[in-house]
Amino acid sequence: MADFVSQALDNSAHGLTTTKAAEKLGLSHVQELVSGMEVKLLEHQLVGVAWMIDQERDSPHKGGILADDMGLGKTVQMIATMVINQPLPEDKHRATLIVVPAALLQQWKEELETKTNCAFDIHIQHGKDKIKDPRQLAEWDVVITTYQTLTGDFNIPAGIEEGGEVDWVKQHGGPMSQVKWYRVVCDEAQFIRNRSTRSSMIVAMLRANYRWCLTGTPVTNTLADIYGYLRFGRFRPWNDWQDFNEYVAKMQLEDAPLAGMRAQQILRPLLLRRTKEGKKEDGSPLLDLPPKQVDLEYLQFSDDERALYDQFEKQAQVQINRFIRNNTLLKNSHHVLVLILRLRQLCAHPHLILESAQGFDDPTMIMGSEMEKEVSRATATMGAPWVRNIKDRYLQRACALDFDWDDDESDAAMCCKCGDLLVESTGRIMGCGDEICVDCVDDLRTGNIEHNGEFGGHDEKTNARLEKQFETAAAKGLRPCPKCKKMQDLRPNNIFRAAAFAPSQEDINRARRNRRSRPVKRRKVVSESESESEEDVKPQRKSSGKPVKKEIDIINLSDSDSDDSMPDISTLLKSSPKSQGKDKKKAKVEDTDENMSGSDVDAPKRNGKGKAKAKRKPSSTPRPSQQAGSRKPSGTPAPPKPPSDEMVAIWRRGGSNVEPSTKMLALVEYLKTWAADRPDDKVIVFSQWTSMLDLCEQLFARYGIRNLRYDGQMGREAREYTLSQFKRRGGPKVILVSIRCGGVGLNLVAANRVINLDLSWNYAAESQAYDRVHRLGQDKEVVVKRLVVHGTIEERMLTLQDTKLGLAEAALGEGSGTRLQKLSVKQIKDLFGMSSINKNPQDPNQTQLDL
Structure with missing residues (x-):
């Protein structure tokens, strides 16, 4: 060698x-x-x-x-x-x-x-x-x-x-x-x-x-x-x-x-390899190009954007803390990258992330784990009381196992149709709250409806009415639950993964502390028939003909809604699933983490900057961390409150009604200033997301700014035509370019102004895009504006760009290579703005995460 x-x-x-x-x-x-x-x-x-x-x-x-x-x-x-x-x-x-x-x-x-x-x-x-x-x-x-x-x-x-x-x-x-x-x-x-x-x-x-x-x-x-x-x-x-x-x-x-x-x-x-900064043999510059000025322009969020960003970032911090506590940061490196992506998109425009968060009760749950997203989806569809009831049932079941109650097998979750034990990947919950396996859900949804002769036990008029209701429900795709016989919508949007409602070890530990802090109560012998009437404490049983006696600690975990509160078939037939979800949302109460303030707000008022500000009504119910026996683990930030519905609605808007973000307003201001001072200059606007370019196009139409578009979704002929139009005299002076598509190989010296709406993960990709303009044939000074929002993940990414640049310099002989490294846990926490939040003594800063 x-x-x-x-x-x-x-x-x-x-x-x-x-x-x-x-x-x-x-x-x-x-x-x-x-x-x-x-x-x-x-x-x-x-x-x-x-x-x-x-x-x-x-x-x-x-x-x-x-x-x-x-x-x-x-x-x-x-x-x-x-x-x-x-x-x-x-x-x-x-x-x-x-x-x-x-x-x-x-x-x-x-x-x-x-x-x-x-x-x-x-x-x-x-x-x-x-x-x-x-x-x-x-x-x-x-x-x-x-x-x-x-x-x-x-x-x-x-x-x-x-x-x-x-x-x-x-x-x-x-x-x-x-x-x-x-x-x-x-x-x-x-x-x-x-x-x-x-x-x-x-x-x-x-x-x-x-x-x-x-x-x-x-x-x-x-x-x-x-x-x-x-x-x-x-x-x-x-x-x-x-x-x-x-x-x-x-x-x-x-x-x-x-x-x-x-x-x-x-x-x-x-x-x-030669660089533009290189010298000829006589000491003169290798390439005599006009100067290139690259400026970092720090922007300040509006009040609404800052509130949204902080809420989403807090949710990301909760996830990172969980990974660190469980020593699973490396295992979840892909999820960390997704969190970084979401926060970067939020810096460009909240629409980019809120559009993907539709269907969640709390939009910040898009930053959560898959199970948290499932719970949020269930809350939006079924309502908070339904979710709370399911969670309490699973917590009681977990406590029964944790407290060493007798006959643990009776507390296992079983499919209400086939009787098989449910595991994490197969368990599903229907709207009635009963559990079923994923295979039986498919069989019920796609198979013929089963009525089992329910229409013969009443008078003729009642039997005819029930049969008609049954046929109507079947035509709508509803099927009866094998256990409670209530009609259920078994489409995927109305079926939920049971594993999402399983309590964490922290929940079980909290229940254990609550149990120890209460006075010891007498144990009561309960027969199977008696326990069936006590919804809050009954464990599930196998169907057997003999009553089973058990000793149960009477622990009031919370009041649960019984199955009797579920609507009957006539109610289901009168309203659509969507309206049912709305009715259940009205029943929300503010006493758990799933019920945050924000639904009771005044109409949005406009501030001086044209942004909507929503007034929050403080909740009278203490947060879980304030209740007796509830204690947050050390170093864990409090769960963030979801943003108000009004604020989300404003920033979710796309199309011609889009609310301009801080970066979009700065972009328009630069274009107006340059058009007045340098009317012959042409401008390239770079973004990594075509959805952001879509929003800019809508805003340009509002301000009367002529522009062209160049991205990877266009055909070859369309892209060639766009470039020819941009290069010709008298053509549009602004072109919106996807940095992934237009950042390589193109010759765009017709422009000499660049605005980059979002930072790349490493600066090499950005620099390559800027050099589409600063190359042979350019005869004007090149000005590049890199837009960065102060106090966000974008600002913290700048140090990581230096890390990646040091890596390239080490290989090409353009630097010492001393900055060559991977990301430590400390750097990850710095990136998410949480170094002062989590001081875990078991956190070795030498642990590295290769992103």
């Missing part, structure tokens, strides 16, 4: 000067055109092309990684290399395959045609123009395709033995998989950096003489990113994962700076 690194360093091509590069390319001076090119290469581009020619002709690697900063001309350097090193007449394989994101298909074709005066025959292998015959495809000089289209040509079935995939695609794969290419180029090669993705695995199977990766961000999250390039390029020995993992990837966890230096050693003979 040491010998390999040493020899590779000896053969490094980084010592090329501009003069030497011109000589290698057969030019008499640096200002001369390369034969076959229609444009003059800049000095750094001459060096790059000379190095690439050396890599193809004189290096064992037969390719490499061109990782120049965005805007330095990677595309033109690749085209010049293709022009200079064309296949010879005797070469059997002559076609070059260029794999690009879909947005760049037409741009690559235009660049090849204009830079070479149509020297190549070019075919775009995409959509309806795909060629199915591999021999016909191989006759073209250049074939341009997308990563997705290429993946479709490698549709390898399951069961193929390891190592046999290449042989299979030679015989059965699509046309591109069967061709052996003269050269393969992966543009925006960060698409293949993750070794486990299909795109990364597929490009490694391509057969070619030369292989090139073009990317401005070769490393973004981890040093393992570079393995995808090494595997594709077949740069031995590091294209073997076991070798690379032992030497670099694992070492990153133990000694990050050393891993960074090892990555430098591996990349040095394979990679050429």
Whole structure:
């Protein structure tokens, strides 16, 4: 391994000067055109092309990684290399395959045609123009395709033995998989950096003489990113994962700076990277571009937005605290990422998260666990008393087991239809409160309705009325409960997972403390017939003919509604399920965590900023933490109150009635100011969420701002038309762009103003998007505004962006690598603004969570 690194360093091509590069390319001076090119290469581009020619002709690697900063001309350097090193007449394989994101298909074709005066025959292998015959495809000089289209040509079935995939695609794969290419180029090669993705695995199977990766961000999250390039390029020995993992990837966890230096050693003979800040041989700037100004603009939420954000963030803090206490933070890393995403969306506009929270009694429950969401859904559908009744039943059952009552089996939950024991994954609860297994629910819902002769026990008129009601209910899809015989709506929205109502260990411990704090009461012998009349304390029993005597501690956990309070069939037939839910909501009381204040508010009043402010009526009932015997675990924040219905309704609005958020108002203000001061400037508005772009479009229509739209949901022709309209004189001066779709490869120098509505997880993705504007061809000063809301997760993300940037610098030789690290538990708590909330003595800050 040491010998390999040493020899590779000896053969490094980084010592090329501009003069030497011109000589290698057969030019008499640096200002001369390369034969076959229609444009003059800049000095750094001459060096790059000379190095690439050396890599193809004189290096064992037969390719490499061109990782120049965005805007330095990677595309033109690749085209010049293709022009200079064309296949010879005797070469059997002559076609070059260029794999690009879909947005760049037409741009690559235009660049090849204009830079070479149509020297190549070019075919775009995409959509309806795909060629199915591999021999016909191989006759073209250049074939341009997308990563997705290429993946479709490698549709390898399951069961193929390891190592046999290449042989299979030679015989059965699509046309591109069967061709052996003269050269393969992966543009925006960060698409293949993750070794486990299909795109990364597929490009490694391509057969070619030369292989090139073009990317401005070769490393973004981890040093393992570079393995995808090494595997594709077949740069031995590091294209073997076991070798690379032992030497670099694992070492990153133990000694990050050393891993960074090892990555430098591996990349040095394979990679050429220049940055815009680099210098020419005479000390002048490598690229003479207008200045780029990137400003962080801190905004303040309106009162309503701050109230909403704080409530949702508190709910997220409850979840993180639970993970930390249970030592399950690593196990729930995906859920942590979801919480981060929700809070970031809330910073952009509350609609993005409230739209997804419809159906929950408390919208903040979208931040909760799946079980908490289920309880919130049940509260919204059935009402708080129903939920409280079910929870009390499950708490009593759990206490019966915990207090060592006799005959534990009688307290087990059983399906009211088939009698099977219910487990966490199979238990369901119907609207009547009875328990049933998921299989029996499906059988009841899809099978014929069972009446079991209930219509013969009354007088003729009553029997006819009941039978008609029964038929009407059956026509509506209702079915009788096998136990209580009440008609039930068994559609999924009205069936609830039983596991969601199971008490936590904290609930059981609290009940145990309550039991110990009360005076000991006499034990009472209760027969089965007697216990049936006492709804609050009866445990479920197996049906047997003998009365079972048990000793029961009489513990008043809470008053529960009995089954007698459920509506009969006539009531169900008079009202729809939706109206039933509304009637039950009216019965809510404010004495548990499920019943928060906010339903009794005055009509919303407008403040000076145009935001609605809802008045809350304080609850007269003490919170659970104030009641006797109730105590919150140390370090756990109090459960947040749900936002008022009026506030949620205002911020949930989309479409033409959208309430503008703080960021949207700032966006409009910037556009109005720039339009007045610099009327010729054009603006790009970036966001990561197309739903946010939708809201901005609605707001622009309200203010009369002409704009265009560019995102991944548009077809190729529509995107090309949009770009042509934006570039022409007199066209709209504002374009809304999805940062995921428009952040790579595009040339958008027609604009010189950028507004980014939301921060990316790492700054490299943002920087790449900004460089769509700040690149060759830009003749105006570029101004970038990054909008950040003060006192939110966005502000705290800025430090994490520094962490990820340090990782890339360590691999590329642009920094010390001392910031290379993963996220500790402390960093997670900092991110959620809870470092002062949770001081867990068992919290080792060295515990890391790889996000």
